Amino acid sequence: SAVISQKPSRDICQRGTSLTIQCQVDSQVTMMFWYRQQPGQSLTLIATANQGSEATYESGFVIDKFPISRPNLTFSTLTVSNMSPEDSSIYLCSVATGEWDEQFFGPGTRLTVL
Amino acid sequence: KQEVTQIPAALSVPEGENLVLNCSFTDSAIYNLQWFRQDPGKGLTSLLLIQSSQREQTSGRLNASLDKSSGRSTLYIAASQPGDSATYLCAVRLSTNYQLIWGAGTKLIIKP
Numbered sequence: 001s002a003v004i005s006q007k008p009s010r011d012i013c014q015r016g017t018s019l020t021i022q023c024q025v026d027s028q029v030t031m032m033f034w035y036r037q038q039p040g041q042s043l044t045l046i047a048t049a050n051q052g053s054e055a056t057y058e059s060g061f062v063i064d065k066f067p068i069s070r071p072n073l074t075f076s077t078l079t080v081s082n083m084s085p086e087d088s089s090i091y092l093c094s095v096a097t098g099e100w101d102e103q104f105f106g107p108g109t110r111l112t113v114l
Numbered sequence: 115k116q117e118v119t120q121i122p123a124a125l126s127v128p129e130g131e132n133l134v135l136n137c138s139f140t141d142s143a144i145y146n147l148q149w150f151r152q153d154p155g156k157g158l159t160s161l162l163l164i165q166s167s168q169r170e171q172t173s174g175r176l177n178a179s180l181d182k183s184s185g186r187s188t189l190y191i192a193a194s195q196p197g198d199s200a201t202y203l204c205a206v207r208l209s210t211n212y213q214l215i216w217g218a219g220t221k222l223i224i225k226p
Contacts (some may be wrong), residue, residue, distance in 0.1 A: 031212055042216040043214075043216050103207075106157055
């Protein structure tokens with residue numbers, strides 16, 4: 001298994017500002033993922049972040065809006081840029097690890113944009 | 115295109131009952147299937163992972179089955195407890211990449 005922590009756990013931000021979310025894993029993992037969960041919805045994959053390469057973004061998500069860093073095998077950041085109220089969501093990081101690539105999730109960052 | 119459906123969307127049962135949550139998927143070419151629980155406002159906890167070659171997995175009071183040919187998985191919860199109240203999500207991983215395709219979840223309430 002993997003233990004994942006995220007910072008901050010929640011934040012309230014003003015429109016037009018940016019927030020960087022940190023994700024720390026207790027072991028080295030190759031694959032890290034960033035998800036968004038809008039109120040009452042299921043999870044949507046934003047991007048896959050591999051160490052040493054550019055993140056791969058899903059349809060509808062772009063690097064200018066959601067830049068990602070992956071400096072090593074235990075850490076990643078997701079920035080939500082130029083925020084609007086539509087960005088209010090829970091943002092979760094996830095890793096795939098183990099023999100069967102089981103996915104584990106962090107506790108999430110609850111973002112509210114005013 | 116793979117689609118994942120969970121039925122029912124919500125379920126409320128008295129404590130102590132055994133219950134079954136259902137998950138169906140449209141494309142049998144899956145790598146694995148995972149069941150998660152999510153408590154309100156929290157992250158996801160992985161409950162069980164079933165590889166495509168497996169038929170079932172068990173952990174404590176939980177048992178998950180997989181029938182690839184019919185595109186179905188079930189999560190069986192024995193002797194339900196109020197602490198089991200949560201939203202249960204199933205997610206299918208495709209054979210070609212790491213992306214998970216998610217069901218919309220079943221919101222479970224166990225009444226004391």
